[in-house]
Amino acid sequence: MRPKILLTNDDGVNSGGLWAAYEAMSAFAEVTVVAPAVQQSAVGRSISIFEPLRMNEMMINGRHAYSVEGRPTDALLLGLYGLDLKPDLVVSGINLGENISYESITTSGTVGAAMEAANQGVPSIAFSLQMSDQGNKFTDPRCHQTDFSQAKEVVGKIVQMFLSTGLPAGSHLINVNIPSCAIEGYEVTTLGTRLFDTYVEKRIDPRGKPYYWINGDVVYMPEPHSDVTALRNNRVSITPLTLDNTAFSACGELREMLLGQNF
Structure with a gap:
């Protein structure tokens, strides 16, 4: 029996990254694509609870998929x-653009889908590919050419490993980021503290209104x-993640703070 994999993403059902992952895994697994239309x-783990959802069966380049309007x-x-x-495993990606640091994993729809799979009790892996041209992150994924050959090799190796061994104890999901340049190795990593120095830019539209x-x-x-x-060192980053956001190291100090109050 071939293992069953549910494949999704956040770039949309037509994304080249999604179908590169499909090609990498269909050689050894039964892969079902269910992805946003x-x-x-950047929608994170949000769920549509106030509106109905539509799902359509479709064929993309001769391959069957389910397109979800959500x-x-x-x-x-x-x-x-x-x-x-x-499924035996949920795979989310290959995302166009890296998902690294505290900042990205809490906003990424790619990682968000993998987190929800883990929340539903299904082991999951999120894959993201660094973009050498940052503009490609925000371009229609059908409109630019990306070489996925290296990324497909990474996906195949890592998915087969975890299908064989299961996820490491204490983790709920795995977040994998693949460099855009030639790979110089694989590394088990922790989340970086931050990735962006955020700001808001104000502009004026032709009617004089700010946006x-x-x-x-x-x-x-x-x-x-x-x-x-x-x-940054051109190494594949493999980060085990957990759904538990508890700051255990702060519990002791918080207890002391409460003892000092008249609650």
Whole structure:
């Protein structure tokens, strides 16, 4: 029996990264594509609970897929429960653009779908590919050419490893980031502290009304063993993640603070 994989993303069902992952895994697994109909980057783990969702069967270049008019997490849930898929693994990606540091994993729709899979009890892996041209992150994924050959090799190796071994104890999902340049190795990493120096730019439209762009300059903090540093050194970053956001190291101090109050 070939293992069953549910494949989703946040760049949309037509993304070259999604189909590169499909090609990498279909050689050894039964892969079902359930992905958003259009670009859904930076929506995190949001779920559509106030509106109905539509899912359409379609063929893309002779390959079967399900297109969901919703977010990545919506697509994941419709795959699990609307289609009653029972995957051995959920794979999200290959995302066009890296998802590294505290900042990215909490906003990424790619990682968000993998997190929801883990929340539903299904092991999951998120894959993202660094973009040498930052503008490609924000371009229609059908309109630019990206070489996925190196990324496909990474996806195939890592997915087969985790299908064989399972995820490491204590982790709920794995976040993988692939460099755009020639790979110089693989590294188990931690999340970097930050990636952007965020700012808001105010502009005036032709009618004299203000509008705003949220933007940020990339910053580099040289933290040993972080995903940011690994990718900067052209190494594949493999970060085990957990859904538990508890700051355990702060619990003791917080207890002391409470003892000092008349609560």
